[in-house]
Amino acid sequence: MAAFLLRRLGLMILTLWILSLIVFFAGQIVPGDPGRATLGQFAAPSAVQALDHQLGVDRPLLTRYLSWIGGVLHGNLGTSYAYRSAVEPFIRAALINSIKLALLAFVIVVPLGIIGGVIAALYTGRGVDRVISVTGLSLASLPEYVTGIVVIVVFGVTLKWLPVTASAGQGAGVLSQFQHLILPAIPLVFILFGYISRMARAGTIEALNSDYTRTAVLKGLPQTTVIRRHVLRNSLLPTITVIATQTGYLIGGLVVVETLFNYQGLGNLIYKAAVAKDFAMLEAGVLIIGVVYVLATLAADLLLTALNPRLRTGGPA
Amino acid sequence: MSDTGGPPSPSADPLGALGTQTVAIAVEAPTQRVAPAAWRLLLRRPTFLVGAGILLFWIVCAIFGRSFAPYDPLAQQLLASNQASSAAHWFGTDPLGRDVLSRVIVGARTILIITPLATILGTILGTALGLAMGYLGGWFDTVASRIVEAILALPFVIIAFLFAVAVGPSVPAITVIIGLVFTPLIARTVRAAVLAERSLDYVPAARLLGERPARVMFGEILPNVMPAILVEFTVRLAYAVFGVATLSFLGFGIQPPTPDWGADVAANYTGLLAGYWWQTLFPALAIASLVVAITLITDSIEQVLAS
Numbered sequence: 001m002a003a004f005l006l007r008r009l010g011l012m013i014l015t016l017w018i019l020s021l022i023v024f025f026a027g028q029i030v031p032g033d034p035g036r037a038t039l040g041q042f043a044a045p046s047a048v049q050a051l052d053h054q055l056g057v058d059r060p061l062l063t064r065y066l067s068w069i070g071g072v073l074h075g076n077l078g079t080s081y082a083y084r085s086a087v088e089p090f091i092r093a094a095l096i097n098s099i100k101l102a103l104l105a106f107v108i109v110v111p112l113g114i115i116g117g118v119i120a121a122l123y124t125g126r127g128v129d130r131v132i133s134v135t136g137l138s139l140a141s142l143p144e145y146v147t148g149i150v151v152i153v154v155f156g157v158t159l160k161w162l163p164v165t166a167s168a169g170q171g172a173g174v175l176s177q178f179q180h181l182i183l184p185a186i187p188l189v190f191i192l193f194g195y196i197s198r199m200a201r202a203g204t205i206e207a208l209n210s211d212y213t214r215t216a217v218l219k220g221l222p223q224t225t226v227i228r229r230h231v232l233r234n235s236l237l238p239t240i241t242v243i244a245t246q247t248g249y250l251i252g253g254l255v256v257v258e259t260l261f262n263y264q265g266l267g268n269l270i271y272k273a274a275v276a277k278d279f280a281m282l283e284a285g286v287l288i289i290g291v292v293y294v295l296a297t298l299a300a301d302l303l304l305t306a307l308n309p310r311l312r313t314g315g316p317a
Numbered sequence: 318m319s320d321t322g323g324p325p326s327p328s329a330d331p332l333g334a335l336g337t338q339t340v341a342i343a344v345e346a347p348t349q350r351v352a353p354a355a356w357r358l359l360l361r362r363p364t365f366l367v368g369a370g371i372l373l374f375w376i377v378c379a380i381f382g383r384s385f386a387p388y389d390p391l392a393q394q395l396l397a398s399n400q401a402s403s404a405a406h407w408f409g410t411d412p413l414g415r416d417v418l419s420r421v422i423v424g425a426r427t428i429l430i431i432t433p434l435a436t437i438l439g440t441i442l443g444t445a446l447g448l449a450m451g452y453l454g455g456w457f458d459t460v461a462s463r464i465v466e467a468i469l470a471l472p473f474v475i476i477a478f479l480f481a482v483a484v485g486p487s488v489p490a491i492t493v494i495i496g497l498v499f500t501p502l503i504a505r506t507v508r509a510a511v512l513a514e515r516s517l518d519y520v521p522a523a524r525l526l527g528e529r530p531a532r533v534m535f536g537e538i539l540p541n542v543m544p545a546i547l548v549e550f551t552v553r554l555a556y557a558v559f560g561v562a563t564l565s566f567l568g569f570g571i572q573p574p575t576p577d578w579g580a581d582v583a584a585n586y587t588g589l590l591a592g593y594w595w596q597t598l599f600p601a602l603a604i605a606s607l608v609v610a611i612t613l614i615t616d617s618i619e620q621v622l623a624s
Contacts, residue, residue, distance in 0.1 A: 011466075018467035026479045130616075134364070138605075138612045141555040143562045145582060146601040146608075153594045255474060256563055260586060270475070271567065274482040282482070286475060293470045 008301060012294050019290040020072070023283050024065050072287065078280040082273070087284045090269060095288065098258070098265035102250040104181050105188035110243060113193050114236065117200025121235075122227075124205060132197060140194025144187040144256040151186045184261040188254070192246055199242040203235035210234070237308055244300030247292060358621045368613030371606055378425040388416035390423040390576040399593050409595035411585055417596055421603050424576040428565075428607070431492050432557040438496030439557075440550050443503025448534045448542075450504060451511025458508075465501040473498055473556075474563050481569035491570055495560045499553055506549045510542040544622050551615040555608055562604050578604050 059067075071078060080087045120132040139147070155161050163180050207213060208231055216226045254267030262268075266285055273281035359365050383390075387407075394414035402409045408417035450458045468476065480494045514520065515538070523537045564570040565579025573580055578600040585596035 011463075014463055015467045015470055018464055019470055022467060022471075023479075026476075026483055130364075134612060134616050137555075137616065138609045141559045141608050141612065142605055143559050143566065143579070145566050145586070146562070146604050149582065149586065149589070149597050149601045150605075152589055153598055157589060157592060157594055255478065256566060259567065271478075274478065275568070277482075282479070286471065286479060289472065289475060290467075290470045293472075297470075 004305070005302075008298060012298055015294055016291065019294075020069055020287060021065075023286050023290070024068060028061060028064075028279075068283070072284075077284040077287075080273075080278055080281045082276045082278040082281070087281045090281065091266070091284055091288060094264060094266040094269040094285075097263065098250075098254055098267065100177070101181055101184055101254065101257075101263065101265060102188070102247070104178070105185040105192065105250065106243075108185060109189040109192045109196060112189070113196025114200045114239060116193065117197035117202075117239070118204050118227075118232070118235070120197065120201045121204030121208060129201075133201070136194035136197045138194075139190040140192075142190065144191060145260050147187040147190045148184070148257060148260045151183055156183060184257050184263060187257050188250060192250070195242055195246060196239060199239045200235065203238045204231060207231040207235040237304060240307070241300045241304055244296045244303070247296040355621055358624070359617055362617045362620070364613045365617035368610040368617065371610035372614065375425045375429060375603075375607055375610075378422045379429040380426075382422040382425060386416075386419035386422045388419040390415060390419040391574055392416075399588070399591075399596075402595055408599045409593075411581070411596045412588065412593075417581075417599055420576040420581055421578070421599050424578045424581065424600065424603070425607075427488065427571045427575065427577050428558065428561050428579075428604075431488060431495070431561050432554060435492045435495035435561070436499065436550060436554045436557045438492065439499025439503055439553060440546065442496065442500040444507050444539070444546055446500060447504035447507025448511055448538060451508040452515060452530065452534050452538060461504075465505055468498075468501045469505075473502075473560065477560055477564060478567060478569060481564055486564075486569045486572060488571070491561060491564055495557055495564075498560070499557070503546075503549055503553065507542060507546060510545040511538055514538050514541050548615070548619055548622065551611065551618055555611040555615060558604065558608050558611065 068078060075088075077087045077091060079085065080090065083090070116132050116136065120129040123129045156163070162183050213226060213230050216230045217223075221229075254265050255271050256267070257263070258265040258268035259271055266288065270282060270285040270289075273279075273285060392415060394410070396414065397406075397410050398412050398414040400406055400410040400414075406416050406418065408421060411417055411420070446461065450461050471479075477494050477498050480497075481491065484490050484494070519537060520533065523533045528536070561570060562579040565577050566583045568580075568583060571577035571580050573584060581600045582597045582604075585593065588594075588596055
């Protein structure tokens with residue numbers, strides 16, 4: 001178990017290191033310099049040079065990477081070009097907002113996805129299954145703003161049930177915040193429903209076809225008991241991994257939803273940083289998303305290993 | 318994904334899970350060529366016919382749209398701005414008085430050009446990489462797997478977006494970016510399919526006959542993993558629509574005034590608060606119908622390959 005853990009941690013660090021390289025160098029192939037982008041077209045060349053020097057972007061690439069990654073390792077995520085202050089408070093506030101939205105989406109979608117997948121599996125190949133599968137697959141590949149606009153038009157504009165902006169404003173109560181987050185959460189729920197129900201369906205079908213399920217049926221257990229005690233316990237294992245790894249998507253793929261609903265989350269922060277060519281902010285934000293994904297995957301692996309002892313000692317999985 | 322042990326972990330890309338899932342089904346199917354019989358099976362499926370019908374409609378719009386659209390999609394009539402749907406303008410008009418129906422019809426063109434090209438590019442590169450990773454193995458596979466893993470740690474949209482910011486918006490740029498972002502995803506699926514094939518007798522047999530690695534990979538293994546690649550291709554196609562439409566919405570795709578569904582939604586969604594819902598709802602529904610059409614086709618192909 002210790003060796004397994006160490007190996008997972010080693011792989012995780014390797015992945016994060018490669019990720020930091022990709023993020024950093026993607027930010028460097030951009031035409032134009034940050035000083036010019038910040039100060040605008042009409043700034044004096046000397047002022048642009050001074051700002052570039054102050055930001056450190058006139059140094060060689062390798063020096064910049066080393067000082068950036070060194071700073072990140074010490075908890076210093078860099079200095080925003082646009083705001084001329086540390087990016088860390090911005091990232092922290094945005095991350096908390098994004099987590100609120102993501103959490104609400106998860107709370108809605110996990111039970112729905114599992115129920116949908118299990119129902120589809122119980123009626124494999126029949127109408128109900130095809131409808132759930134095709135709907136899930138379609139919803140999963142619809143851009144968030146498409147479903148977002150449909151729910152805004154229906155619930156916000158026509159029925160006027162819910163507010164169409166995500167932020168409840170300063171000092172709003174928990175209930176009001178929650179109310180504002182329902183509409184933005186729906187597109188995320190749609191996207192995730194496809195994956196979770198698909199995994200739950202596949203896991204359930206596998207469990208239904210297994211010998212232990214046949215034994216349970218043959219020894220005369222009622223169908224609901226068979227499903228609850230024998231099928232579900234086994235079928236939900238792979239679903240846990242999917243749910244955990246979708247956190248990475250959720251925290252990052254929020255770009256569109258947060259932009260559409262004008263919500264100050266991590267996705268919106270990255271989008272604005274990209275438009276303003278604020279690469280310090282962009283790099284830090286993208287790196288945080290990668291870290292969240294890698295940590296979530298690790299957590300899923302550990303949880304899965306804890307729940308399924310066969311994975312600990314078996315050969316390559 | 319990793320060949321170095323540990324439980325399998327699905328990707329950050331939401332469709333990754335679906336992709337591998339479909340491959341599992343496709344690989345189980347006997348690996349014959351997709352014969353006319355398969356075509357006949359496909360044509361008997363109502364879901365396939367509906368999907369193909371919608372897709373065909375948009376292809377006709379993309380090619381001939383300009384000639385049958387009721388108005389010039391770029392013509393502004395500032396006196397007729399923000400009009401709700403009427404007999405003259407079925408889908409209403411946008412803030413510049415342009416006809417929304419005409420823009421939806423002509424807007425099919427850009428997305429229908431970029432989507433297949435990007436998916437084909439990604440499939441070719443991903444297949445080559447996946448074949449090499451699965452067949453050669455060793456250090457090449459280990460290094461490539463690590464890099465693929467790192468790229469997949471970021472949501473697809475974020476990477477595409479990062480590179481779109483870097484190289485600037487243009488049609489060729491988006492096509493290449495989406496193709497490149499798909500490469501590791503497709504490579505992973507192909508690699509898994511190749512690993513399953515590699516242990517079958519015909520591969521060592523070909524090697525013993527003295528065939529070079531490239532010949533074994535492309536001549537022997539490739540035809541046998543084709544069904545898996547075909548399913549992966551159609552799944553990715555739907556996801557390419559997602560990618561192109563999302564980049565357009567974020568302003569890194571087609572630039573105005575060229576009619577484009579994603580860009581039109583982005584330009585007009587603030588009008589929702591004023592009640593001008595038709596300016597965004599119709600382009601959004603157009604994207605939705607295209608995605609659903611491709612999904613129906615994908616699902617039918619999968620069903621036929623599995624039967």
